[in-house]
Amino acid sequence: MPNYNYHAIDREGRAERGQVSAGSVSEAVLELEGRGLNVQSIFADQGGSENVTSAFVGTQRSVASPSASTLERYFDVVIERRDAMLPALRALVSDLPTSQVKRDMEELVLEVSEAQSSDELRRSETAVRWLPLLAAGFSSDATSQRLSDLIRYATRDLQIRTERVRLLTYPILVTLISLIVLALLSLLIVPTFEEMFADFGIRLPAPTLLVIEVTRQLRFHAIRTLLVIVGIALLLYVTTRLWTRFSLTTRLFGSAVAGNSASVTAMSSLTGRLAELLQLGVPLPDAIWIAGQGCDHYHFRKASEQLAADAFSHAAPLAQSSAAACFPANVIHALEHSPEGQKIGLLRELSSMYARRVHRRVDWSTGAIAQISIAVLGVAIAFVVIAMLMPLLSLITGLT
Numbered sequence: 001m002p003n004y005n006y007h008a009i010d011r012e013g014r015a016e017r018g019q020v021s022a023g024s025v026s027e028a029v030l031e032l033e034g035r036g037l038n039v040q041s042i043f044a045d046q047g048g049s050e051n052v053t054s055a056f057v058g059t060q061r062s063v064a065s066p067s068a069s070t071l072e073r074y075f076d077v078v079i080e081r082r083d084a085m086l087p088a089l090r091a092l093v094s095d096l097p098t099s100q101v102k103r104d105m106e107e108l109v110l111e112v113s114e115a116q117s118s119d120e121l122r123r124s125e126t127a128v129r130w131l132p133l134l135a136a137g138f139s140s141d142a143t144s145q146r147l148s149d150l151i152r153y154a155t156r157d158l159q160i161r162t163e164r165v166r167l168l169t170y171p172i173l174v175t176l177i178s179l180i181v182l183a184l185l186s187l188l189i190v191p192t193f194e195e196m197f198a199d200f201g202i203r204l205p206a207p208t209l210l211v212i213e214v215t216r217q218l219r220f221h222a223i224r225t226l227l228v229i230v231g232i233a234l235l236l237y238v239t240t241r242l243w244t245r246f247s248l249t250t251r252l253f254g255s256a257v258a259g260n261s262a263s264v265t266a267m268s269s270l271t272g273r274l275a276e277l278l279q280l281g282v283p284l285p286d287a288i289w290i291a292g293q294g295c296d297h298y299h300f301r302k303a304s305e306q307l308a309a310d311a312f313s314h315a316a317p318l319a320q321s322s323a324a325a326c327f328p329a330n331v332i333h334a335l336e337h338s339p340e341g342q343k344i345g346l347l348r349e350l351s352s353m354y355a356r357r358v359h360r361r362v363d364w365s366t367g368a369i370a371q372i373s374i375a376v377l378g379v380a381i382a383f384v385v386i387a388m389l390m391p392l393l394s395l396i397t398g399l400t
Helices: 025-034 068-095 100-114 118-122 125-129 131-138 144-188 190-200 206-220 222-245 248-257 261-279 284-294 298-313 329-336 340-399
Strands: 003-009 015-021 038-044 053-056 059-062
Touching: 003 025, 015 025, 068 100, 068 118, 068 131, 100 118, 100 125, 100 131, 118 125, 125 131, 125 284, 131 261, 144 190, 144 206, 144 340, 190 206, 190 340, 206 222, 206 340, 222 248, 261 284, 261 298, 261 329, 261 340, 284 298, 329 340
Parallel strands: none
Antiparallel strands: 003 015, 003 038, 038 053, 053 059
């Protein structure tokens, strides 16, 4: 019976190293978990040979830089054990309220049930994002409470994104109301003033000419004007989506905007996923790489890949990695200097801290944007009214 060297954490958070005999890696992991240990890494004892093979909960792989093959090996176990995992996942999905989380989970269940190979799951953004949830099924002590905790973390991330989207709802609504009010003024009131100005032969100031020209466009070229407005709205939407997808704020302005809300949201997600992956026994380099893939932030995803590669090579401390500057110092400290038993708890606390920071910003911004939107609407209406009154004041002054 082969021997396996392991590194694990006991219930008190103390690191433990040792050797266990078992028929396979999976049996060795099950035996260690039965002793109350949380397996961090395990590999076959090959008599001191440097060419060892490590394993993560039954998935054997060669120690190498993070790559697509890493995910494939993890998802091999998902394919192997999905018959036991899917009923629990479906039960959890059925109890979730209608939301983006439920739709995301339904898509995950569908992809896992229909996947023909681990490569299909590796290419799925949904499967990679929910890998901590799927990995809970790797260990024998996975429980519904454990799965519920993971869903709670994911729900919090989605709530933050939902709040940021809701933040834009008010100004968009005010903009639509402004357009409707201006259209009514253009169709019902401005034409009357325009005819009156023509009858008196008044020389019109620039603001009045601007308002009259806009109203003519609305009256005589309504379809063209509507298409222009829709085109501008679509252009703004696409630009915003691309800007967010590729994290252009961070890439263009660097450390000057390191604390913007998008970055803080992504860091909350990344640290939360890191904690869950480490709790499941994923080796640190793999955990960094996988958490980066699921944080939905282009800049941090690339930085995580570099940091994970440096962690694999052990060439230098993480703090000296070129990618370390992209992350908050607290995160690097937690990964590198915290004791094994405290690392997971510290990462979870950091995740919660970043989430609270985003919530506070959203609450403040909601109030500020509401006031600014009302002010903009008032200025727009006031401009039209003043532009219509300016020629009349000029006429009255001339008569006097």
